[in-house]
Amino acid sequence: MKAFYLVKNGKSEDAFELRDLQLKEPGDDEVMIEVEAFGLNFADVMARLGYYKACPPLPAVIGYDAAGRIIKKGKNVTDLETGQKVTALTRFGAYATHVVTNKSGVVPVTEDTDAATATALATQYTTAYYAAEFSxxxxxxxxxxxxxxxxxxxxxxxxxxxxxxxxxxxxxxxxxxxxxxxxxxxxxxxxxxxxxxxxxxxxxxxxxxxxxxxxxxxxxxxxxxxxxxxxxxxxxxxxxxxxxxxxxxxxxxxxxxxxxxxxxxxxxxxxxxxxxxxxVNMLKTGDFKPEILKKCMTDVVNLYNNGEIKPHISRVFKATELSEAHNYLQKRQSVGKIVVKW
Ligand SMILES: NC(=O)c1ccc[n+]([C@@H]2O[C@H](COP(=O)([O-])OP(=O)(O)OC[C@H]3O[C@@H](n4cnc5c(N)ncnc54)[C@H](OP(=O)(O)O)[C@@H]3O)[C@@H](O)[C@H]2O)c1
Missing domain, CATH: 3.40.50.720 (NAD(P)-binding Rossmann-like Domain)
Known part of the structure; x- marks a missing residue:
C-alpha cells in the first residue's frame, strides 16, 4: 500500500512524498477500499498551503474523494458488500492506493460508472446537493x-x-x-x-x-x-x-x-x-448527521444513474503528476472535476 503524504506546506512540487502506507483494519462501521482514482478538491489546495484548520498534523494523507472497490468491511456494515464498486467521501486519506473510511460516506456505483466520474459524485456533487436540497x-x-x-x-x-x-x-x-x-x-x-x-x-x-x-x-x-x-x-x-x-x-x-x-x-x-x-460544512454534517450524508450521496448517485446530472471531468492526471494537478486547480485552469488515477 502506498500514499502521497503531505509533508510540507507551500509549493506543490515540494509538498508531497509517495511513501508506504500502514493502514489499520476497518473498524465495525468502516470499509477498506482499493482506490482506482482519487479526486482533487479546492480544500486540498487550502490544506497544502497551510490554511485548512481541519487538516491533520503533517505528515498527513489528505483527500476527500476515492473511487474503487471494497476489499474489507466491518461487522456493522450490512448495506455494502466486498467487491462492490463504490464512490466514497473520505475524511482525508484518499491520496492513497487504499483507504479505510466510515460506511456513511460510501455508496455503490454501477459497473459502467468510470472511476473519474465516481469521484466527482462524492464531495463536490454531494456538497452541492446538500446545499441546494437540504439548506x-x-x-x-x-x-x-x-x-x-x-x-x-x-x-x-x-x-x-x-x-x-x-x-x-x-x-x-x-x-x-x-x-x-x-x-x-x-x-x-x-x-x-x-x-x-x-x-x-x-x-x-x-x-x-x-x-x-x-x-x-x-x-x-x-x-x-x-x-x-x-x-x-x-x-x-x-x-x-x-x-x-x-x-x-x-x-x-x-x-x-x-x-x-x-x-x-x-x-x-x-x-x-x-x-x-x-x-455548509460537509465534515460537520458527516460527523453529526451521518445518515444525511449517506442520503445525499445516495440521491446523487441515483440522479446520475437516471441521467439527470452529468459531471464534467476537466482532466485526469497520472499519480506521478499530482503536483501538476494541484497547480492546475490553484491557478484556476480547471472546469468541473480534476482526478488522479493510479
Ligand atoms: N463547505 C464544504 O463542505 C465544502 C465542500 C466542498 C467544497 N467546498 C468549497 O467550495 C468551493 C469550490 O470547491 P471545488 O473543489 O469545486 O473547487 P473549484 O470550484 O473547482 O475551484 C475553485 C474555483 O474558484 C474560483 N475562484 C474564484 N476566486 C478565487 C480565488 N480568489 N482563488 C481561487 N479560486 C477562486 C476559480 O474559478 P474562476 O476561474 O471561475 O474564478 C476556481 O477554479 C471551494 O471554496 C471549496 O473550499 C466546501
Whole structure:
C-alpha cells in the first residue's frame, strides 16, 4: 500500500512524498477500499498551503474523494458488500492506493460508472446537493446566483438548480469558462474579470432582487451578495476561496483581510428582511448527521444513474503528476472535476 503524504506546506512540487502506507483494519462501521482514482478538491489546495484548520498534523494523507472497490468491511456494515464498486467521501486519506473510511460516506456505483466520474459524485456533487436540497427550498422561477459556477461544486449546483426551473446567474474567471457555464445551464453568465457581478445584477434587476446566493469565495463577496438579496432571500456560504490567492507562500494577512471583508451583521437585519444566512460544512454534517450524508450521496448517485446530472471531468492526471494537478486547480485552469488515477 502506498500514499502521497503531505509533508510540507507551500509549493506543490515540494509538498508531497509517495511513501508506504500502514493502514489499520476497518473498524465495525468502516470499509477498506482499493482506490482506482482519487479526486482533487479546492480544500486540498487550502490544506497544502497551510490554511485548512481541519487538516491533520503533517505528515498527513489528505483527500476527500476515492473511487474503487471494497476489499474489507466491518461487522456493522450490512448495506455494502466486498467487491462492490463504490464512490466514497473520505475524511482525508484518499491520496492513497487504499483507504479505510466510515460506511456513511460510501455508496455503490454501477459497473459502467468510470472511476473519474465516481469521484466527482462524492464531495463536490454531494456538497452541492446538500446545499441546494437540504439548506434551501428553491422554487420554480426564483433568481439564483452561483459563484465560481465553472468549478466542481459550481458545475454540480448549476445542474441541480436548473432542474428546479430557477433563473441562474453564474460567475466565472475567463471567456472559455463563461461559455462552459452557459452550456451547463447558467442563464446569465458573468465573466467577473470584465464586469463586477454586483454592478451587473444591479443594472439588470436592481438591488434586493435575488432569491438565493451560493457563495464559495467569501470576504467582500458576502457584503455585495447581501445587498442583492430580496426579502425572503437565502445566502449559503460554503467556502472562502479568496484566502488561497495565487502564491504558494502562506500569507498571514490575507486570511485576516478576507475574514474582515465578510462584514458584521445583526441577526435583527435578517429577521426584519425575512432572510437567511446558512453555513455548509460537509465534515460537520458527516460527523453529526451521518445518515444525511449517506442520503445525499445516495440521491446523487441515483440522479446520475437516471441521467439527470452529468459531471464534467476537466482532466485526469497520472499519480506521478499530482503536483501538476494541484497547480492546475490553484491557478484556476480547471472546469468541473480534476482526478488522479493510479
Ligand atoms: N463547505 C464544504 O463542505 C465544502 C465542500 C466542498 C467544497 N467546498 C468549497 O467550495 C468551493 C469550490 O470547491 P471545488 O473543489 O469545486 O473547487 P473549484 O470550484 O473547482 O475551484 C475553485 C474555483 O474558484 C474560483 N475562484 C474564484 N476566486 C478565487 C480565488 N480568489 N482563488 C481561487 N479560486 C477562486 C476559480 O474559478 P474562476 O476561474 O471561475 O474564478 C476556481 O477554479 C471551494 O471554496 C471549496 O473550499 C466546501
Amino acid at each position: 434551501m427550498n428553491l422554487q420554480k422561477g426564483e433568481h439564483v446566483l452561483i459563484q465560481a459556477a465553472a468549478g466542481g461544486v459550481g458545475t454540480a449546483l448549476t445542474q441541480l438548480i436548473k432542474r428546479k426551473g430557477c433563473i441562474i446567474y453564474g460567475t466565472a474567471g475567463s471567456k472559455e469558462k463563461e461559455k462552459y457555464i452557459k452550456n451547463n445551464g447558467v442563464d446569465f453568465p458573468i465573466n467577473y474579470r470584465e464586469q463586477d457581478f454586483f454592478e451587473y445584477i444591479k443594472s439588470i434587476r436592481g438591488e434586493k432582487s435575488l432569491d438565493a446566493v451560493f457563495d464559495s469565495i467569501g470576504g467582500n463577496y458576502i457584503k455585495k451578495s447581501i445587498k442583492l438579496l430580496a426579502p425572503g432571500g437565502r445566502l449559503v456560504i460554503y467556502g472562502a476561496a479568496q484566502i488561497a490567492g495565487n502564491s504558494s507562500k502562506k500569507s498571514f494577512l490575507r486570511p485576516i483581510k478576507v475574514l474582515m471583508g465578510f462584514g458584521r451583521y445583526s441577526p435583527v437585519k435578517f429577521f426584519a428582511e425575512s432572510q437567511s444566512l446558512i453555513g
